[in-house]
Amino acid sequence: MAAPVINKSTPASSVQSLTLGKALNLGLRTAMEADPKVIVMGEDVGKLGGVFRITDGLQKDFGEHRVLDTPLAESGIIGTAVGLAVRGFRPVCEIQFDGFIFPGFDQIVSQVAKLHMRTQGRVKVPLVIRVPFGGGIGAVEHHSESPESYFAHTAGLKVVACSNAVDAYWMIQQAIQCDDPVLFFEPKRYYHSGFMKAEIDTEATPEPLFASRVVRQGSTATLVAYGPSVKVALDAATAAEEDGHSLEVIDLRALSPLDLAPVFESVRRTGRLVVVSEAPSEASLTSEIAARVQQECFYSLEAPVLRVTGFDTPYPPAKLEEEFLPDLDRVLDAVDRSLAW
Amino acid sequence: MAAPVINKSTPASSVQSLTLGKALNLGLRTAMEADPKVIVMGEDVGKLGGVFRITDGLQKDFGEHRVLDTPLAESGIIGTAVGLAVRGFRPVCEIQFDGFIFPGFDQIVSQVAKLHMRTQGRVKVPLVIRVPFGGGIGAVEHHSESPESYFAHTAGLKVVACSNAVDAYWMIQQAIQCDDPVLFFEPKRYYHSGFMKAEIDTEATPEPLFASRVVRQGSTATLVAYGPSVKVALDAATAAEEDGHSLEVIDLRALSPLDLAPVFESVRRTGRLVVVSEAPSEASLTSEIAARVQQECFYSLEAPVLRVTGFDTPYPPAKLEEEFLPDLDRVLDAVDRSLAW
Amino acid sequence: MSSPEQWTHPEPREGPAATAAAPTSEQVIAGLRATSEGGPELVQLLTPEGERVENPEFDRYVADVTADDLRSLYRDMVLVRRADREGNALQRQGQLGIWVPLLGQEAAQVGAGRALRDTDMVFPSYREHGVAWCRGISPKDILGIFRGTDHGSWDSTAKRFHPYTIVIGNQVLNAAGYAMGQRFEGKVGDADGEATMVFFGDGATSQGDVHEGFVWAAVYDAPLVFFCQNNQWAISEPTERQSRLPLYQRARGYGFPGVRVDGNDVLASLAVSRWALDECRHGNGPVLIEAFTYRMDAHTTTDDPTRYRHSDELEAWKLKDPIERVRVNLVRHGHADQDFFDSVQAEADELAADLRDFCFSMPQPPTSQIFDHVYAEASPVLDAQRDAFLAYHADFAGGEH
Amino acid sequence: MSSPEQWTHPEPREGPAATAAAPTSEQVIAGLRATSEGGPELVQLLTPEGERVENPEFDRYVADVTADDLRSLYRDMVLVRRADREGNALQRQGQLGIWVPLLGQEAAQVGAGRALRDTDMVFPSYREHGVAWCRGISPKDILGIFRGTDHGSWDSTAKRFHPYTIVIGNQVLNAAGYAMGQRFEGKVGDADGEATMVFFGDGATSQGDVHEGFVWAAVYDAPLVFFCQNNQWAISEPTERQSRLPLYQRARGYGFPGVRVDGNDVLASLAVSRWALDECRHGNGPVLIEAFTYRMDAHTTTDDPTRYRHSDELEAWKLKDPIERVRVNLVRHGHADQDFFDSVQAEADELAADLRDFCFSMPQPPTSQIFDHVYAEASPVLDAQRDAFLAYHADFAGGEH
Ligand SMILES: Cc1ncc(C[n+]2csc(CCOP(=O)(O)OP(=O)(O)O)c2C)c(N)n1
Numbered sequence A, B: 001m002a003a004p005v006i007n008k009s010t011p012a013s014s015v016q017s018l019t020l021g022k023a024l025n026l027g028l029r030t031a032m033e034a035d036p037k038v039i040v041m042g043e044d045v046g047k048l049g050g051v052f053r054i055t056d057g058l059q060k061d062f063g064e065h066r067v068l069d070t071p072l073a074e075s076g077i078i079g080t081a082v083g084l085a086v087r088g089f090r091p092v093c094e095i096q097f098d099g100f101i102f103p104g105f106d107q108i109v110s111q112v113a114k115l116h117m118r119t120q121g122r123v124k125v126p127l128v129i130r131v132p133f134g135g136g137i138g139a140v141e142h143h144s145e146s147p148e149s150y151f152a153h154t155a156g157l158k159v160v161a162c163s164n165a166v167d168a169y170w171m172i173q174q175a176i177q178c179d180d181p182v183l184f185f186e187p188k189r190y191y192h193s194g195f196m197k198a199e200i201d202t203e204a205t206p207e208p209l210f211a212s213r214v215v216r217q218g219s220t221a222t223l224v225a226y227g228p229s230v231k232v233a234l235d236a237a238t239a240a241e242e243d244g245h246s247l248e249v250i251d252l253r254a255l256s257p258l259d260l261a262p263v264f265e266s267v268r269r270t271g272r273l274v275v276v277s278e279a280p281s282e283a284s285l286t287s288e289i290a291a292r293v294q295q296e297c298f299y300s301l302e303a304p305v306l307r308v309t310g311f312d313t314p315y316p317p318a319k320l321e322e323e324f325l326p327d328l329d330r331v332l333d334a335v336d337r338s339l340a341w
Numbered sequence C, D: 001m002s003s004p005e006q007w008t009h010p011e012p013r014e015g016p017a018a019t020a021a022a023p024t025s026e027q028v029i030a031g032l033r034a035t036s037e038g039g040p041e042l043v044q045l046l047t048p049e050g051e052r053v054e055n056p057e058f059d060r061y062v063a064d065v066t067a068d069d070l071r072s073l074y075r076d077m078v079l080v081r082r083a084d085r086e087g088n089a090l091q092r093q094g095q096l097g098i099w100v101p102l103l104g105q106e107a108a109q110v111g112a113g114r115a116l117r118d119t120d121m122v123f124p125s126y127r128e129h130g131v132a133w134c135r136g137i138s139p140k141d142i143l144g145i146f147r148g149t150d151h152g153s154w155d156s157t158a159k160r161f162h163p164y165t166i167v168i169g170n171q172v173l174n175a176a177g178y179a180m181g182q183r184f185e186g187k188v189g190d191a192d193g194e195a196t197m198v199f200f201g202d203g204a205t206s207q208g209d210v211h212e213g214f215v216w217a218a219v220y221d222a223p224l225v226f227f228c229q230n231n232q233w234a235i236s237e238p239t240e241r242q243s244r245l246p247l248y249q250r251a252r253g254y255g256f257p258g259v260r261v262d263g264n265d266v267l268a269s270l271a272v273s274r275w276a277l278d279e280c281r282h283g284n285g286p287v288l289i290e291a292f293t294y295r296m297d298a299h300t301t302t303d304d305p306t307r308y309r310h311s312d313e314l315e316a317w318k319l320k321d322p323i324e325r326v327r328v329n330l331v332r333h334g335h336a337d338q339d340f341f342d343s344v345q346a347e348a349d350e351l352a353a354d355l356r357d358f359c360f361s362m363p364q365p366p367t368s369q370i371f372d373h374v375y376a377e378a379s380p381v382l383d384a385q386r387d388a389f390l391a392y393h394a395d396f397a398g399g400e401h
């Protein structure tokens, strides 16, 4: 862990410069210290600290009954987490990679999402399912997927995605505190990126969990993104500045329920919207955003809502992922098309 | 089975009046007779003929090796069907109810959808997964769901839904002949409805499988629906006629790939579109349709694309399903709102 | 739960009604043997003729059972059956959308249910009306599931009886997690320990979730009793379609004990359940119990068993009726007279009448219930959806369209 | 396959490198015993010291193995290991995104692979480079997976070697289905029958799909050999986190045989695999084989085993090296001289050099490959997506933006 950075406005100890991965680790640690009912479970989360080291050191400090190296089966992880939640625990499940959440899909859709309603609110399911998601890491099949839309389509779940270290630190704690089940998507490719390192003031007051945020103001057109695509959108906005285009960038953060009020507000000003996501577009969150914006901003739109997404194909072999993934140029191309409409 | 109806233009024996359920049964039988590699598998599909009797009599006539009463596990059904397909069979899997497809979700997403691409086209996966779907049958939990959007969002799968007996008869055969895996959604509530009985000419030439169809022409506004919602849309169109509104109704039939050309064409004429589906709306097929139409018909739309769908809640207890499900009145209300925009 | 033609309002059939394929007589005999003989390892304390047989291993778990207790077990079974039959009748009369009968499984369920302590937790599947009864849950609280007004109205935390689970196998993992929690909280280790019991059917044993439940419980030494009611059928499929071996032997591969008990013998079910729970309390869990029983009725009210099983089988099992053998035993030992039986019957009829009245008076749930409790913490998107719909609905109900 | 910090291009660490937690000496001893002793039921034909031991049950399955054959088995193992090491090296040099080493598992895989006939079918997981080799698949055809150009380029139908499956357990059900098909086609029943073999790891045994594969294969009498390579570790988790019992005993609960073989003994692996396949050919399948072996290297090139296991364990297993014991045996019996060993080594080096050259010359796949073969029958929606993107791409490559 990096030495804490001294910051004038807050006591020295409350500010630390952390990567996204370390911020998650500290967030988990803080949540576990605050509430003995918080437990972490998943494959290799114990001694190894998870294949991404997000749970590094937690088993050593909290013991094997609070950090569980589980048998290798995702339905088992989620299904037992439901039972632990019913018992009063607040389990935080790690799914090793996005593509491995599917063996647990049934438990998520049939139990996690429905138990609160089934019991008319008598049973809460305060569990968090952490999913490292997205591409760009040069991996083999099933390790680079963006399955968030499946969960956004599932009533009874809440879904969030963090895009930076400060959010990662706060959002994981808020997700754990939330009395609803939360699918928590983490942009794995930025876990250990130095440029994502940020000053985190652990004594600050975080924004609400289920709120989107304008991360760059602009007036020519609006970009909406979440998770790893936020950086792409911000880079695009920086590049567009040279062409004299002022792009507003909104980080959704909450994927379900979507917090689109800031998007509507923005589109009413700019008249143009480009939505960016790595996931295939068909029947997805980006479709939902387009559908809602065209309805809410019908008279403000000067061009249709455009989408820059992964293609409707399985995630390709790693050597092709640069072309598969939305990048700055594809985003700018879409902005150009929007402006020329 | 009903006595064949004599029809002048075709030989007596080629036309039969069948319910949707019997049409599926005959379609399956015909496919099995035509190709010895076609096998039917699922829970209770043998002696019982399936809980809906769609496979009635098939085991008796084709034997236990072509109509398999499988162990009770959906991942097992789909996963072994994949192996059988690799071996050269064309399995037709029955999932007993929509809500029980999720234990098989992983095999569908990770194997069924990806094997053809993984092998660069060397291995085909010509399997059909039949799913009785939708509500309106007064059932308990998990028996009335509309999970089609999950599959439309999954690249590598094809997805269709039939809405009437004639289509049911042809589409099931075409799905079986298709060299891609097909999720085949059947509007279970109409299986045995007398008013869905139709004359089926078994010697006719069917339309292509992946094509939507204008099932009623109109000029005031366009309705798009699929599966059980087609009847709702048609009823709404009939009712609207009294108010002097001429509604065009399009039955999507193909849910992935979507065949939206007729929809675009229609919307360019009517300027208004209402999409109807029982599924929750968030990140769904109806979102996709709205997203694509607002893009393709940007200058033709006189009102935003509106959606009439199930709510973003778990399917409610049966006594509330009438209110949950899109009905004629909600569709007409949406048409009114569209017209008044 | 299957939903059959009835649900979909079929037109009257033009052709003749489907007739069950006629099995050969060898098939009948083979079938009868397969479904009716429990094998040498079957734990039985009360024969179908009501005779108490000794069992050196399990006798001690029912050594304290008095005549009073036996009468009480009898009473539970009679009441549970009566409520079940009433549920069936209410469905036939259109008051319920469907009913899932427990007929024939009273002893398995009451034996298990009565072995449980208040501090234990239960995860049922969807047929455990008898266990529910033993947890102090009124049949009224179950009715909403089948009438379509709710998904069960008991307080699952207070009663320590989880909601019914319909997706086959899911609850086994949920129960394993709960039992792990009991252990993590240090509630296991002596005779006062807590335990969890999870119910599932023979068909369920094929599901991956049940296997994973076995793996988890074994690896975490969870105080979990797997209670498998092998009622010989998973809808239309006999147990042979799920397994080569008797199901209690499945436990062998995981390293915990598996026992087959006569599921039509309430005393044996009680004894074996007490033993299994005791093992779990002491930290020696998990344990698998296979209760060898028979589904006397259809899978659900929408099922038609004549299509797939022969009536001889049913007749054979009638001779093993779970209630009858206790009645005979009570009579033989003079532990109950006609008055007792009459009074239980009267009580049962009263229960049924009460249930019936209750059913008829169940209100239509309010429309807003569609949106209630989807989330513990409000979702603005859903709230907006609700408000818009309720406004439309009120409007619509108010004026004409 | 784990994706570790390397994949995510971590910054150099500021702090000290992570050090493995130091286990107590009791832990070391217990760990060694657990991972290194196969138990009394272990089938072994060649001791770690290269001595041939008798086994009345399995000897006959290798009675025909000549010195020539043994040299050939040796050669396969050496070549397979050399290719594996080259894969590892290529990853270290940045030529591959990741490599999944088989080091230590050569005997298990070559023994199984050589027992197979051309007409048999194989479903691998992702570590079966040795089995692939025996199926006549060049290591070159595997390289694309790890370089990220494709998902394997062999013809899985012609070679009867299914694509690598990464989602743990999936392939077990796929294999069960395939084997059912062999049976349905009447290809089972005598010594000429067909069979299928499916590979998976110790960790995989916890997955629901593996259980369901056991259920299906048992119920349909599928000619399927479940070949579980217990290499003691599922990434960082020892087998104790998956099961209380040795894994071969899992078969007990399903009613088919399970055998534990010394996975570092190529002769035993060959014998037991032949026996199992023979059972399947004759219609007595399925059969479970647990090959007791050890993952000598990291889980993948991105894994760091020092974080979770002690080097003593590795040292103990080095003494059981699968190749060394065959070499000793050949030398002891005068079946091979230094020339032979030198020539195999030379061949191995040539194989590696060739693989290396091939790797360096692998072309960047064309962009259009993203869209190819998603469907067997064209999808107009995807075609439009492809055309638009390729046009944009060409445009972009052509001019400036
Ligand atoms: C995952 C899933 N698949 C299918 C069904 C439909 N279904 C309901 S009950 C049942 C048979 C269950 O048999 P068994 O486990 O023996 O329990 P029983 O009903 O006999 O008590 C089936 C197939 C379901 N509820 N869940």
Ligand SMILES: Cc1ncc(C[n+]2csc(CCOP(=O)(O)OP(=O)(O)O)c2C)c(N)n1
Pocket: A043, A072, A074, A096, A100, A103, D001, D002, D127, D166, D167, D168, D200, D201, D202, D203, D204, D205, D231, D233, D234, D235, D295, D299
């Ligand atoms: C469903 C699923 N979950 C998680 C993973 C990540 N993962 C890859 S290999 C592995 C461990 C596998 O262990 P084992 O089955 O013993 O096989 P081995 O790697 O030791 O050969 C894990 C957890 C995966 N590939 N698939």
Ligand SMILES: [Mg+2]
Pocket: C201, C202, C203, C229, C230, C231, C232, C233, C234, C235
């Ligand atoms: Mg049953």
Ligand SMILES: [Mg+2]
Pocket: D201, D202, D203, D229, D230, D231, D232, D233, D234, D235
């Ligand atoms: Mg392993």
